[in-house]
Amino acid sequence: MKVFCEVLEQLYKKVLLGATPENDSHDYIFYLNPAVSDQDCSTATSLGQANTGIQGRHQPISVGLAPIAVAPTCLESSSQMSSSREVMLLQLTVIKVMTTQILSVKTDFHAKEKYRDIIKILLESAEVDSKLICMFQNSDKLLSHMAAQCLALLLYFQLREKITLSNSWIAFCQKNLSEYSESNKAIYCLWTLTGVIKEIFKDSCSQKTEILKQFLTHFNTIFEAFYNSLFSQHFENCQDTSKIVNILMCFLELLELLIASRIYLNLHFTSQRILFWKPACVLEVITWPIQAFVKRKFIIFLKKCLLCKVGEDLCSGSVPALMPPDHQVAVDMLALANAVLQAVNSGLLKTLSVHGKHSFFGGDEVQAGCEHIFGPDHVILRAASLVIMKSLEIKFQYCSSAIEMKVDLQRFMSELLTFLKPHLQPSLELHNPCKWLSRVFIEQDDDMLEAAKASLGIYLTLTRGCEATESLTQGKEVWTHHTHENGYNPHCIFLFFLGNIGFDSTVLLDFLISSETCFLEYFVRYLKLLQKDWDNFLTICNNFDAAESKYDTSTCDCVPSLVQDQSTNQTIPHRLTAPHSHIEVCACHSQASDAPSEPLRAVTSKGNHPMYAPSLSSPRASQSLVDYDSSDDSEVESTDQCLANSKQASLYQQGTKEIQDTAVTSRDEKEFSLEPPSRPLVVKEFDIAFSFDCEVAPNDVISAVGIFYKTVKCFKELQGAICRLQKKNLFPYNPTALLKLLKYIEVISNKTMNTL
Numbered sequence: 001m002k003v004f005c006e007v008l009e010q011l012y013k014k015v016l017l018g019a020t021p022e023n024d025s026h027d028y029i030f031y032l033n034p035a036v037s038d039q040d041c042s043t044a045t046s047l048g049q050a051n052t053g054i055q056g057r058h059q060p061i062s063v064g065l066a067p068i069a070v071a072p073t074c075l076e077s078s079s080q081m082s083s084s085r086e087v088m089l090l091q092l093t094v095i096k097v098m099t100t101q102i103l104s105v106k107t108d109f110h111a112k113e114k115y116r117d118i119i120k121i122l123l124e125s126a127e128v129d130s131k132l133i134c135m136f137q138n139s140d141k142l143l144s145h146m147a148a149q150c151l152a153l154l155l156y157f158q159l160r161e162k163i164t165l166s167n168s169w170i171a172f173c174q175k176n177l178s179e180y181s182e183s184n185k186a187i188y189c190l191w192t193l194t195g196v197i198k199e200i201f202k203d204s205c206s207q208k209t210e211i212l213k214q215f216l217t218h219f220n221t222i223f224e225a226f227y228n229s230l231f232s233q234h235f236e237n238c239q240d241t242s243k244i245v246n247i248l249m250c251f252l253e254l255l256e257l258l259i260a261s262r263i264y265l266n267l268h269f270t271s272q273r274i275l276f277w278k279p280a281c282v283l284e285v286i287t288w289p290i291q292a293f294v295k296r297k298f299i300i301f302l303k304k305c306l307l308c309k310v311g312e313d314l315c316s317g318s319v320p321a322l323m324p325p326d327h328q329v330a331v332d333m334l335a336l337a338n339a340v341l342q343a344v345n346s347g348l349l350k351t352l353s354v355h356g357k358h359s360f361f362g363g364d365e366v367q368a369g370c371e372h373i374f375g376p377d378h379v380i381l382r383a384a385s386l387v388i389m390k391s392l393e394i395k396f397q398y399c400s401s402a403i404e405m406k407v408d409l410q411r412f413m414s415e416l417l418t419f420l421k422p423h424l425q426p427s428l429e430l431h432n433p434c435k436w437l438s439r440v441f442i443e444q445d446d447d448m449l450e451a452a453k454a455s456l457g458i459y460l461t462l463t464r465g466c467e468a469t470e471s472l473t474q475g476k477e478v479w480t481h482h483t484h485e486n487g488y489n490p491h492c493i494f495l496f497f498l499g500n501i502g503f504d505s506t507v508l509l510d511f512l513i514s515s516e517t518c519f520l521e522y523f524v525r526y527l528k529l530l531q532k533d534w535d536n537f538l539t540i541c542n543n544f545d546a547a548e549s550k551y552d553t554s555t556c557d558c559v560p561s562l563v564q565d566q567s568t569n570q571t572i573p574h575r576l577t578a579p580h581s582h583i584e585v586c587a588c589h590s591q592a593s594d595a596p597s598e599p600l601r602a603v604t605s606k607g608n609h610p611m612y613a614p615s616l617s618s619p620r621a622s623q624s625l626v627d628y629d630s631s632d633d634s635e636v637e638s639t640d641q642c643l644a645n646s647k648q649a650s651l652y653q654q655g656t657k658e659i660q661d662t663a664v665t666s667r668d669e670k671e672f673s674l675e676p677p678s679r680p681l682v683v684k685e686f687d688i689a690f691s692f693d694c695e696v697a698p699n700d701v702i703s704a705v706g707i708f709y710k711t712v713k714c715f716k717e718l719q720g721a722i723c724r725l726q727k728k729n730l731f732p733y734n735p736t737a738l739l740k741l742l743k744y745i746e747v748i749s750n751k752t753m754n755t756l
Contacts, residue, residue: 007031008090015098020111025118032095032118033126034088036134085140092146095119095128099153103160103203119157129154129166136188148188152195159196159211160203170218177222180229182243190250193219197257201264201311209265216269223258223271226251231281235288245294248285252301260311268328275305276332279339283348292353292377299352299383305336306390307450334398337391344388344412349419354380376423378440382447385440388416389454396458402465406482409458413486432547434484434492438500446517452497453522455488460529480536491533491540494526495707503710505717512722513732520738527741534748541708548707712749715742 008031014021021028098115101107107115122128132154135147151169158165173193176185200212230251238244255275262272275282282302286295304310340348354376392412396405417436424439437455441448466479483489501507511519530537719742725731726739 004031005087005090008087008094012090012094012097015094015101015115018101018107018111020108020114021118025114025121028118029121029126032091032122033128034091034131034135035084036131085143088143089146092143092150095122096146096150096153099150099157102157103153103199105204116161119154120161120163123154123158123163123166127166127168130168133168133172136185144188145191148191149195152192152199155192155196155215156199156203156211159200159215160205165215165218173219174222177219177226178229179225180233180247182238182240182247186226187246187250190247190254194250194254194257197254197261200261201257209267212261212265213267213269216267216271220269220271224274227255227274227278227281231278231284235290241290245291248294249297252297256301256304256310259305263308263310263329266326273328273332276335279336280343283339283343286343286348287351292380295351295353296377296380296383299380299387302336302340303383303387303390306333306340306387306394333394337394340387340391341395341408341412344391344415349384349415352380352384352419353377354423378443381420381423381440382444385416385420385437386447386451386454388412389451389458393454393457393461396461396465399461400465402462405462405465409462409488410482410486413488417487432484432492432496433487434489435496436487437493438496442500445511448497449511449517449519449522452493453518453525455493456490456522456525456529459483459488459490460525489540490526490529491537495540495544495711498711498714503714505714505721508714508718509721512718512735512738524738524741527738527745531741531744531748534752538708538752541706541711544707708749708752712745712753715745715749718742719746 011021011028011031099119102112102115102119129151132147132151136144138144138147155165155169157163172185173189176183176189180186196215197212200208200215205211230247233244235241235244258269258272259275261267262269270277282298285298288294301310304312392409395408399405399408417433420436420440424436437448437451441451480489484492508519508523511517512523719739722731722735722739722742726735
């Protein structure tokens with residue numbers, strides 16, 4: 001037995017280094033074939049039994065044991081390998097490493113061919129896949145887990161090599177996934193299926209779609225049956241709740257990978273669409289009397305689905321680029337969004353466990369002497385908020401009735417704000433309702449920007465609907481009150497965002513360079529709105545300054561409500577007014593269309609450019625940024641498309657006062673000329689003054705620290721920084737279209753300041 005272990009150890013070292021074994025392939029089968037009892041599927045309990053099993057098999061002629069000079073290994077010495085369990089673990093490790101070397105592009109060709117030959121023989125003559133399935137029933141958790149990992153790799157090897165999948169494996173899955181049971185066999189089936197799909201994502205081959213199609217063909221029907229059976233269970237009636245929790249977690253991981261493969265590899269199997277066809281099943285789990293961490297996992301899963309970010313945390317290696325959206329994906333997303341809103345309307349938010357024990361990597365039990373953490377679970381608050389916002393945005397894209405959209409928005413935002421109210425201190429009742437977004441998402445920048453983008457999309461869709469059916473001029477006061485009351489005014493949300501980062505342009509630059517968030521797309525869409533809705537923006541700035549003056553607080557802190565009693569007679573005069581200057585600017589410049597001429601080609605990965613690093617930020621800005629858990633390119637491709645078809649603009653007016661950083665030359669200014677908007681999104685003469693119970697500054701005074709001044713200054717600094725990086729070819733993509741939008745904002749802001 002000592003020789004047997006030495007050969008295995010030497011073989012492991014060779015394979016780990018990618019060296020080519022010298023002996024005949026059949027000789028190694030003797031050492032790699034696990035000794036498994038067919039009766040009880042357990043390993044032999046002594047070396048004698050293992051050795052007996054070994055002796056009954058084909059003996060190799062001779063296996064060289066030449067030592068290998070450098071072979072990093074954590075193996076125990078042969079004398080310490082005192083049980084058949086360790087022998088079997090070493091066998092599984094060698095099989096796993098050998099299969100990984102076959103799938104690696106870095107492995108030497110001759111070594112790869114030798115490994116491939118050994119694995120094929122092992123599958124055909126030794127039926128190792130059947131023995132691995134048998135190990136699933138072993139009480140040793142490590143051994144059964146290693147068996148599942150090895151089987152997943154071997155199944156993927158068979159798919160890559162176009163070898164017919166084992167009938168024993170297919171029959172095993174069909175038997176254990178045909179309906180829900182509390183057996184561990186179902187968990188191992190789910191583990192193995194998940195492992196195969198992960199390998200498909202990891203591999204760099206160009207036939208991923210065909211391989212996945214071949215694999216799912218065998219399991220498409222049984223997967224749907226298991227989906228229906230699992231979610232039809234009554235949690236309170238389960239004898240062992242830990243079993244169903246384990247199965248739910250395994251199944252959710254597999255379901256996420258199936259949806260990810262549908263989005264990234266453009267397949268449309270039933271197993272990939274079952275969530276969208278029957279979303280109520282998954283939503284029902286959130287209402288079960290189940291542990292809080294399970295509800296958290298499911299609400300985060302729904303968030304990923306609606307954001308098309310499924311699979312980012314589960315796929316090892318790089319995630320493939322998104323396929324162009326198709327009609328079926330759009331229909332499925334609409335179905336999911338409608339189901340979420342219907343569940344919210346039925347009281348879904350009331351079932352979420354926001355308080356209670358916080359779950360961490362080490363569990364939810366606090367050790368003696370450690371500090372207890374109190375307060376709500378902000379992960380659930382953020383996920384639930386983003387799920388509702390994204391669902392509304394998706395639904396409104398396919399809704400033609402402005403009245404229906406208003407009613408839905410008011411109902412669901414009221415439900416959301418009521419849900420958030422007890423967990424946000426101080427209460428939103430004393431503040432601008434639009435501040436809810438920055439307060440809920442303050443610790444997660446990527447989610448905050450997704451929520452802001454969804455809120456902006458809702459506003460733009462609803463505005464277009466109102467323009468098509470009614471005159472905004474007639475109901476402008478009601479309209480503006482509606483945007484504040486329901487917490488989705490885009491100017492308030494953007495100003496609160498700037499306040500959170502201290503109006504630091506270097507933080508905005510970090511966001512623009514980074515591929516971790518959707519800030520590029522959100523920022524471009526907001527700048528387009530801002531150039532059309534300038535007068536409304538000025539009114540919001542006045543309201544912010546008045547509130548700040550009354551409460552002696554900054555924008556980052558306490559801002560009173562913009563939707564107080566409108567019957568009061570005390571109003572805020574317009575310290576910043578620009579109806580005439582805005583018109584003059586529009587007359588002096590040709591139109592800045594919705595699609596500037598140069599498309600933005602955003603960086604697609606963090607490593608593509610040396611200037612990606614946050615070193616561009618000031619120390620304060622760097623501290624304000626957080627680590628991003630799961631974000632990638634954040635749909636910057638759609639920004640490219642919406643910015644792709646622009647007209648050439650006329651030259652920038654020579655007489656415009658320049659407040660920009662000295663690094664921006666006159667040649668740059670001419671390059672980024674713009675045209676005025678064809679029509680305002682909201683009426684130009686915006687006469688509404690929100691009611692505040694406070695004194696305000698004189699009309700002719702503009703504070704050097706006012707919100708308008710700080711915002712414009714931030715934009716100008718950002719524009720200068722982008723120009724400097726562009727001149728040195730250090731900006732990771734072409735920012736011309738973005739600079740045009742910033743230049744136009746500079747023009748109208750200068751006009752506004754000149755009229756004061």
